[in-house]
Structures are given as structure tokens and as C-alpha cells.
Amino acid sequence: MKNNEINSVEIAKRAGVSRSTVSRVINNYPNVPPETREKVMKVIQQYNYFPNVSAQVLAGKITKTIGLFLIEKGEVASDVLTNTLVVSVIENASAAGYYVLTNIIRNTQDEEAVKGVKEIFYQRRINGGVFIGAANHEPLIEELIQDGFVVAVVDQELKEKSESNRIIVNFDNDLGMQQAVDYLVSLNHRKIGVINGDMLRQSGPSKYEGYLKAMKQHGLSIRPEWVLPGDFNEHSGYQAAKALMEQGGDKPTAIIAANDSVAFGAMKAFKEKGIQIPEDISVIGFDDHPISSMYHPALTTIKVDFKEMMSELTSALIRHIEQGIDECQAFRIGCSLVIRDSCRAIQPK
Amino acid sequence: MKNNEINSVEIAKRAGVSRSTVSRVINNYPNVPPETREKVMKVIQQYNYFPNVSAQVLAGKITKTIGLFLIEKGEVASDVLTNTLVVSVIENASAAGYYVLTNIIRNTQDEEAVKGVKEIFYQRRINGGVFIGAANHEPLIEELIQDGFVVAVVDQELKEKSESNRIIVNFDNDLGMQQAVDYLVSLNHRKIGVINGDMLRQSGPSKYEGYLKAMKQHGLSIRPEWVLPGDFNEHSGYQAAKALMEQGGDKPTAIIAANDSVAFGAMKAFKEKGIQIPEDISVIGFDDHPISSMYHPALTTIKVDFKEMMSELTSALIRHIEQGIDECQAFRIGCSLVIRDSCRAIQPK
DNA sequence: CTGAAAGCGCTTACAG
DNA sequence: CTGAAAGCGCTTACAG
The missing domain is CATH 3.40.50.2300 (Response regulator)
Known part of the structure; x- marks a missing residue:
């Protein structure tokens, strides 16, 4: 009924050795002969003994x-x-x-x-x-x-x-954004916007910088009004896409989202306004979220492991x-x- | 650089008391006057001291x-x-x-x-x-x-x-299944099938029994070929629905799934065969999975907290x-x- | 109110 | 190869 309270002293006694030896067996010390080891192991198993981890840690072992x-x-x-x-x-x-x-x-x-x-x-x-x-x-x-x-x-x-x-x-956010921009450019897009992630996290600015670099490399201009703030979640993507649609003037033909959740939110906002994907605007995500392949339309994205x-x-x-x-x-x-x-x-x- | 190695002895020394008193302060013993407590607390905070949990446990406290x-x-x-x-x-x-x-x-x-x-x-x-x-x-x-x-x-x-x-x-699986059957019956269904969960888990048989009981109460007969095995996951629901469609003879007008995942799988199988939900068959789940309200069609289910x-x-x-x-x-x-x-x-x- | 001391269950140099 | 003993950092009766 009560859980086993056996300790190394008892094990030692029953095995006819000292606690030192019990400890040596438990810790696989090399200097203990097979017979002794076996004798001790048998008692250990018989009594279902496991060393008290607090005592081990206190005596200098790591907690694991x-x-x-x-x-x-x-x-x-x-x-x-x-x-x-x-x-x-x-x-x-x-x-x-x-x-x-x-x-x-x-x-x-x-x-x-x-x-x-x-x-x-x-x-x-x-x-x-x-x-x-x-x-x-x-x-x-x-x-x-x-x-x-x-x-x-x-x-x-x-x-x-x-x-x-x-x-x-x-x-490798830099590489990822490069791949995204390269792909969109290969589809003849030149007006490429971006919805950023949380800029307090490393991946936020690092993705944005990757975007800037890749755009520059292709000689494409950055339109400040097409750089939308976000926060790596769906809601922020939704907000960003809405804000984009509400502003007047020229619109991008493609949007890169800081991650797939942001892309989902953006696509939701686009759909609500009757803007079709990819007919009216192309969207690319980042992560390859488990839902992405099941989404409608299935999301093109930068896959990451x-x-x-x-x-x-x-x-x-x-x-x-x-x-x-x-x-x-x-x-x-x-x-x-x-x-x-x-x-x-x-x-x- | 190296993490703080201060212990209760050091704290005691610096506070001008004994380790016993330090311990009493830490453990909120009542018999230590406010001044002493404060004096000790000050040193504790100053040195960012936290008692070693292994030592505490070894000395008899619980691990938390x-x-x-x-x-x-x-x-x-x-x-x-x-x-x-x-x-x-x-x-x-x-x-x-x-x-x-x-x-x-x-x-x-x-x-x-x-x-x-x-x-x-x-x-x-x-x-x-x-x-x-x-x-x-x-x-x-x-x-x-x-x-x-x-x-x-x-x-x-x-x-x-x-x-x-x-x-x-x-x-309360019994109640849940009762609610499911009652609802279907209120929609005039009499031919009600079920896809079971894992029968090794308590909820498997308990849901099934709830179904049997409720059916009996409404005077409805159980058709063995409409009782399909499952395993609480989507795949098993898919398999069960496929098996149901492949068998000849009469078909149920409604299916109760052991949980929502099973229902998703079943609906997927039905859809693949061009069977429409709820036009051709009604499906009800169990759990109210986060996806259920977003599914197409939104899943009727037994919500559970x-x-x-x-x-x-x-x-x-x-x-x-x-x-x-x-x-x-x-x-x-x-x-x-x-x-x-x-x-x-x-x-x- | 408070200190000295035993004890929790281990590990590990230290001897032999 | 193996035992006796110190030590890990705490808590808690026990005295006073």
C-alpha cells in the first residue's frame, strides 16, 4: 500500500556490501567485479529500488x-x-x-x-x-x-x-525571403508588398531585411505603403490586409506574409472583400504550417523544418x-x- | 559569470542569525519577530538566494x-x-x-x-x-x-x-449520447448508426452503451451493420464511413461519431463519394473540437468542457x-x- | 524567540 | 576491489 521506502543502506545490507558499492553499481563504475555487480543488481531489481533523485543531485549529480x-x-x-x-x-x-x-x-x-x-x-x-x-x-x-x-x-x-x-x-530568414521574392519575380511580379511579423523578435526584422535586400537585388522599389505591420498571428494579417485595401492608390500584385498564420488572416480579409487569390493578388507565406496545404487556395510558402x-x-x-x-x-x-x-x-x- | 552558489549558511552569517532562523523565515514560521524576518529577507533578496530544492526535498518538503x-x-x-x-x-x-x-x-x-x-x-x-x-x-x-x-x-x-x-x-458520455440520439429523433431519424471510439478506453464502451440505451428508450432497433468500429481519430472515421458505404443494403439516415475527429474522417469519406451532408446523411460528433465550427458543413456536436x-x-x-x-x-x-x-x-x- | 545538532539519501575522494 | 566517513544544503524537533 505505502510506496516503497527502501534506500541504499537497505539494499547494501541485503546484498551484503557497503553503500559505497551499491552506489558504484548504480553509477556503473568500472572497478566493481561482475559477480558483485550482479549480486547487487539482483537485490535492486527485487526491491524495485530507484535512487532518490534529490539525494543524488545534492551529492553532486546533475538533475537530468x-x-x-x-x-x-x-x-x-x-x-x-x-x-x-x-x-x-x-x-x-x-x-x-x-x-x-x-x-x-x-x-x-x-x-x-x-x-x-x-x-x-x-x-x-x-x-x-x-x-x-x-x-x-x-x-x-x-x-x-x-x-x-x-x-x-x-x-x-x-x-x-x-x-x-x-x-x-x-x-535562414534571409534566404527564405530571397526565395519568396525570386519566385514572385519569376512570375513577373514587380509590385510586391510585405506584411511584417513581430519586430521585437529576431525573425521580424530579419525577414523584413531579407525582403528589402532581395527587392533591391532585383531592382524593385519598395513602396512604404505596401509594408504593413503585423505580429505573426492571423489577426494581424487580417488587419494588415484590410488596411491595405482601405488605402487608396496603386495596389501590389503580390504579398509576402511574415508567416503562414499572417497569410491566412490576409487571405481571409481579401476573400471577404471579393478579392480572389491568386487571380487578383498572389500571396506567399513562411513556415509551411500544417494547415497550409489544406487551405483554400493551398498556400505557397517557404517551408522550414x-x-x-x-x-x-x-x-x-x-x-x-x-x-x-x-x-x-x-x-x-x-x-x-x-x-x-x-x-x-x-x-x- | 558563474551562477550564484550562496547557501543558507552564508545568508545566516550575513544576516547575523543561525541557519535555523533563515529556514524559519523562508518557510514562514510564525515564531519569528518581524524585525528578524525583515533583516533576513533583506539579505536573501540582496543575494538573490533561493533554497536548493533538492536539499529541501531531501529534508522532507514536497517537490511541488x-x-x-x-x-x-x-x-x-x-x-x-x-x-x-x-x-x-x-x-x-x-x-x-x-x-x-x-x-x-x-x-x-x-x-x-x-x-x-x-x-x-x-x-x-x-x-x-x-x-x-x-x-x-x-x-x-x-x-x-x-x-x-x-x-x-x-x-x-x-x-x-x-x-x-x-x-x-x-x-458524462451517457448523457451526451442521449442528447445526440434525442436530437436526431426529434429530426425524425430512426435509422441511426454509430462509429465507435477506442473500446479499450473507458469512453469507448461508455459512449456506445449510452447510444444503445438511448436507442432502446426511443424504441429504435440497433442494426449491427450500422455499428462501426473506430479509434477516436480521423482516419478511423474515414475507414468506417467507407466500410459503411461499401456494404450493400439499407443505409442509416444519421450517424453518431464517437468524437469530432471521427466525424471529420467520416464526412471526408462521404464527400468523396458524392454523398452530401446533411442532405443525404446527418452526422453528429462529440467534443466540440475547435475546428468543428469552421468545418464545412459546420459540425453539430456534443460539447464538452x-x-x-x-x-x-x-x-x-x-x-x-x-x-x-x-x-x-x-x-x-x-x-x-x-x-x-x-x-x-x-x-x- | 533562537541556536546546536541530527537527519534526509546519496556520492566520492581517501585509505587500505 | 571495497568500506568508513565526509559532505551536499536544507528542515525540524529539542533545548533553553
């Missing part, structure tokens, strides 16, 4: 737990993509024998929330942390890094010289925890154009 | 961590609903000051996986666990309960006499951990009919 911090402004983290990221981290961690302590932070301005995060690190509940959805140079993260904790962050700018306990992974991203990040974190890497690890994940039905070729002029 | 175990046969836990459940648990737990250690179990037949789960309990990493997606009477869970661990399970049958460390929450479910479950678990409830806690969450566009009235005959 990483923290996963999801920063989602106000809203619930209930989109498919976030889910994929979370599950990826858990899968990768658990394959390496690590546990994941998951936390949701609604607002990094909330002192309580920030304190909660720090607490987890300082209390030594975890050996390192993964942050998803953080603003670029988020102060909380910078502080944690200054304090020497190992932190792996999605979507952060890499500085020239960086601490060894900082791990960063980004998508989220699972690879989280796999790199998690592995790097665990590598650092176990081996103490002494330089900043930074990764850039590639991307590729997926052509579907939301863009069409127009007459060159 | 619960385990979240998602059992998802083979597939990745990437559907919106699972996500809602996970996030709900995390939110509820963290509101109570608890952390959540999330785990994904692919297969409860996998010995390694089972061992991993037990380890987490025996190691004292957590004070209790929440299981989602388990088969009814899952042996792993039974074993944990026998060993005295506090376990909260979604979708399990409640036995007459149950252990105090077992916490159960179910939807997942957040309430997880909130009850998590609160009960924490209540047990902290106060040691001495009887089994079981909850049943209600449900209600949401009428949308996938069912229509037919001519009475």
Missing part, C-alpha cells in the same frame, strides 16, 4: 531535467506549431534521458512570472533551459546567461562574441550540460520554397 | 512538481485538443505553485517506457501524476496506485470501492498531495448539444 519556457503574449499556447515545438523538445530530451519541466510565461513584463523562471534555475530544478517565443535580447534571458546558466533560445540575434552558455537557433530546429537546439543544450562546451553554439536551419496555388504568373509589363 | 503523462499510441501528440489538455494542466498547476514534468508515452507495452514512468515516481521527482489517453484499467496506473502514489486519470471507470489515492474524471475537466483533475491532485484526502475523488463533467449544420430534419415515416 531541462526547463522549457514558452513565452506566449497573453494568449493560450494552443496552436499546432507551438505544439510541435513542445513535443519535439520533449522527445529529443527524453531520448537523451532528460526530463522536461514545462512552463508557460504569459508576459515577460510580469515580475512574478520572471521571478518564477529565475527560481527554477536558482533552485537547481533544471540543468538548463529552452526558450521559445522570446523577444530578441529578452532581459530575463540575458540575466540568466550572465548568471552562468545554460540557455538555448529560438529566434535570437547572434552577437559577434558570445558567452559559451548561450545557444541559439534561427531559420521545426523539428530539426528543436532537435539541434535540444541536443546542443544537453551536450553543453554534459560536456561543458566552451563556446557559443549557434545554428541556422535552411528553408525551401513550396509551390502551391496561392500565386500566379501575371503579364510582364 | 507533478508529472504529466500523455499516452499517444505511436503518433505524435500534435492535435489541438491534446494541446489544450496539456496547457490546462500546466496552467492550473502553476497557479497553485506546482511545476509540471511532461512526458510522452508512445506505447504502454514498451517496457522501457513503463520503467521510465515508474522511475519518475520512485525517484521522488514528482508528488503525483496525471495520465491522459490511458486505456481503462491500464496496468501501469494500477500498479502505481497500489504502490501508494497519487494518480489522477482522465477517462477511467470508477469501481465501487476505490483507493484514496486514485482520482478520476470522466465526461476540456478545460473544466483538467482544472478539476489538477486541483484534486494537488489537494490530495497537500492535504491527504482519504477517499477516492471522482468527477463527471457535463455536456451539451451544439446545433450547427451537419444534421437535417427528414420526412417522418
Whole structure:
């Protein structure tokens, strides 16, 4: 009925050895002869004994737990993509024998929330942390890094010289936007607008800059009124497209959205006004969201590998925890154009 | 650079008190005068000190961590609903000051996986666990309960006499199926088929029995060939609907699906064969999945409150951990009919 | 009100 | 190869 309270002393007694030896067996020390090992293992299994993890950690072992911090402004983290990221981290961690302590932070301005995060690190509940959805140079993260904790962050700018306990992974947003612009240009588009993402996150400005660069490269002019603000979510895409339609004057023939959710929102707004896609306007997204292929019209987008991203990040974190890497690890994940039905070729002029 | 290594001894020294007093302050003991408390608190804050959680646990405090175990046969836990459940648990737990250690179990037949789960309990990493997606009477869970661990399970049958460390929450599937049948009957349907869920889970048979009971109550006969096997996922709904169409003879005028995912699959299969919903067949789901209202046609379904479910479950678990409830806690969450566009009235005959 | 001390269950140099 | 012992950082009766 009561859960087993057996400890290493009892195991030692029953196996006729000292606690030291039990510990050596558990920790796979080389200097214990097979017979002794077996004798001890038998008792361990018989009593279903697992060492108390708190005692192990207190005695100097690592926790084998990483923290996963999801920063989602106000809203619930209930989109498919976030889910994929979370599950990826858990899968990768658990394959390496690590546990994941998951936390949701609604607002990094909330002192309580920030304190909660720090607490987890300082209390030594975890050996390192993964942050998803953080603003670029988020102060909380910078502080944690200054304090020497190992932190792996999605979507952060890499500085020239960086601490060894900082791990960063980004998508190649520059390349992605280049691919998007190239494709649209190949379809004879010259009037190309953009709906930006959250400019506080690294991917926001980085995508925008990629767009600017690619446009310039093709000798195309940027029309300020075709550069719309957004926030990586559907609602902001909807708002941006509405704003675009409401303004007078010339209209772009194609729109690049900072991500697929933004594209969905924009397409919804266009449809509501009777503007057809791709007949009246071409739309291209970024991410290749699971819904994109099922959307009507199926969304042309820049595909990106989220699972690879989280796999790199998690592995790097665990590598650092176990081996103490002494330089900043930074990764850039590639991307590729997926052509579907939301863009069409127009007459060159 | 290096993270702070300060401990209670240092705090005590700097505050001019003993470690005992520091501990008393941290644990809010009543017998420490305000001045002493303040003096100590000041030093604690100044040094950004958080007690080492392993030491606390080893000394007898509870971990304030619960385990979240998602059992998802083979597939990745990437559907919106699972996500809602996970996030709900995390939110509820963290509101109570608890952390959540999330785990994904692919297969409860996998010995390694089972061992991993037990380890987490025996190691004292957590004070209790929440299981989602388990088969009814899952042996792993039974074993944990026998060993005295506090376990909260979604979708399990409640036995007459149950252990105090077992916490159960179910939807009122009986009522839900009754509502579904009643509604269809009110639309003059008499030929009502059903696509079942996973019969190894409590909700599988319980929904089916609810259907049988309601049908009988209306004096309607059950046609065995209109009772299709399923598995709570879209694919199984698709298969079931296909099988139904392929069989000769009379066809039902309405189908009740074990959940909305199953309904989506079935509707997809119907559409592919040119069978229109609700013109040719009425379909009703169960859950009110986030997609249901956006589906075409919008799905009529039995709405169920997942957040309430997880909130009850998590609160009960924490209540047990902290106060040691001495009887089994079981909850049943209600449900209600949401009428949308996938069912229509037919001519009475 | 407060300190000294035992104890939580492990690991790991240190001897032998 | 193996045991005795110190130490990890806390909490909590026990005295006073």
C-alpha cells in the first residue's frame, strides 16, 4: 500500500556490501567485479529500488531535467506549431534521458512570472533551459546567461562574441525571403508588398531585411505603403490586409506574409472583400504550417523544418550540460520554397 | 559569470542569525519577530538566494512538481485538443505553485517506457501524476496506485470501492449520447448508426452503451451493420464511413461519431463519394473540437468542457498531495448539444 | 524567540 | 576491489 521506502543502506545490507558499492553499481563504475555487480543488481531489481533523485543531485549529480519556457503574449499556447515545438523538445530530451519541466510565461513584463523562471534555475530544478517565443535580447534571458546558466533560445540575434552558455537557433530568414521574392519575380511580379511579423523578435526584422535586400537585388522599389505591420498571428494579417485595401492608390500584385498564420488572416480579409487569390493578388507565406496545404487556395510558402530546429537546439543544450562546451553554439536551419496555388504568373509589363 | 552558489549558511552569517532562523523565515514560521524576518529577507533578496530544492526535498518538503503523462499510441501528440489538455494542466498547476514534468508515452507495452514512468515516481521527482489517453484499467496506473502514489486519470471507470489515492474524471458520455440520439429523433431519424471510439478506453464502451440505451428508450432497433468500429481519430472515421458505404443494403439516415475527429474522417469519406451532408446523411460528433465550427458543413456536436475537466483533475491532485484526502475523488463533467449544420430534419415515416 | 545538532539519501575522494 | 566517513544544503524537533 505505502510506496516503497527502501534506500541504499537497505539494499547494501541485503546484498551484503557497503553503500559505497551499491552506489558504484548504480553509477556503473568500472572497478566493481561482475559477480558483485550482479549480486547487487539482483537485490535492486527485487526491491524495485530507484535512487532518490534529490539525494543524488545534492551529492553532486546533475538533475537530468531541462526547463522549457514558452513565452506566449497573453494568449493560450494552443496552436499546432507551438505544439510541435513542445513535443519535439520533449522527445529529443527524453531520448537523451532528460526530463522536461514545462512552463508557460504569459508576459515577460510580469515580475512574478520572471521571478518564477529565475527560481527554477536558482533552485537547481533544471540543468538548463529552452526558450521559445522570446523577444530578441529578452532581459530575463540575458540575466540568466550572465548568471552562468545554460540557455538555448529560438529566434535570437547572434552577437559577434558570445558567452559559451548561450545557444541559439534561427531559420535562414534571409534566404527564405530571397526565395519568396525570386519566385514572385519569376512570375513577373514587380509590385510586391510585405506584411511584417513581430519586430521585437529576431525573425521580424530579419525577414523584413531579407525582403528589402532581395527587392533591391532585383531592382524593385519598395513602396512604404505596401509594408504593413503585423505580429505573426492571423489577426494581424487580417488587419494588415484590410488596411491595405482601405488605402487608396496603386495596389501590389503580390504579398509576402511574415508567416503562414499572417497569410491566412490576409487571405481571409481579401476573400471577404471579393478579392480572389491568386487571380487578383498572389500571396506567399513562411513556415509551411500544417494547415497550409489544406487551405483554400493551398498556400505557397517557404517551408522550414521545426523539428530539426528543436532537435539541434535540444541536443546542443544537453551536450553543453554534459560536456561543458566552451563556446557559443549557434545554428541556422535552411528553408525551401513550396509551390502551391496561392500565386500566379501575371503579364510582364 | 558563474551562477550564484550562496547557501543558507552564508545568508545566516550575513544576516547575523543561525541557519535555523533563515529556514524559519523562508518557510514562514510564525515564531519569528518581524524585525528578524525583515533583516533576513533583506539579505536573501540582496543575494538573490533561493533554497536548493533538492536539499529541501531531501529534508522532507514536497517537490511541488507533478508529472504529466500523455499516452499517444505511436503518433505524435500534435492535435489541438491534446494541446489544450496539456496547457490546462500546466496552467492550473502553476497557479497553485506546482511545476509540471511532461512526458510522452508512445506505447504502454514498451517496457522501457513503463520503467521510465515508474522511475519518475520512485525517484521522488514528482508528488503525483496525471495520465491522459490511458486505456481503462491500464496496468501501469494500477500498479502505481497500489504502490501508494497519487494518480489522477482522465477517462477511467470508477469501481465501487476505490483507493484514496486514485482520482478520476470522466465526461458524462451517457448523457451526451442521449442528447445526440434525442436530437436526431426529434429530426425524425430512426435509422441511426454509430462509429465507435477506442473500446479499450473507458469512453469507448461508455459512449456506445449510452447510444444503445438511448436507442432502446426511443424504441429504435440497433442494426449491427450500422455499428462501426473506430479509434477516436480521423482516419478511423474515414475507414468506417467507407466500410459503411461499401456494404450493400439499407443505409442509416444519421450517424453518431464517437468524437469530432471521427466525424471529420467520416464526412471526408462521404464527400468523396458524392454523398452530401446533411442532405443525404446527418452526422453528429462529440467534443466540440475547435475546428468543428469552421468545418464545412459546420459540425453539430456534443460539447464538452476540456478545460473544466483538467482544472478539476489538477486541483484534486494537488489537494490530495497537500492535504491527504482519504477517499477516492471522482468527477463527471457535463455536456451539451451544439446545433450547427451537419444534421437535417427528414420526412417522418 | 533562537541556536546546536541530527537527519534526509546519496556520492566520492581517501585509505587500505 | 571495497568500506568508513565526509559532505551536499536544507528542515525540524529539542533545548533553553
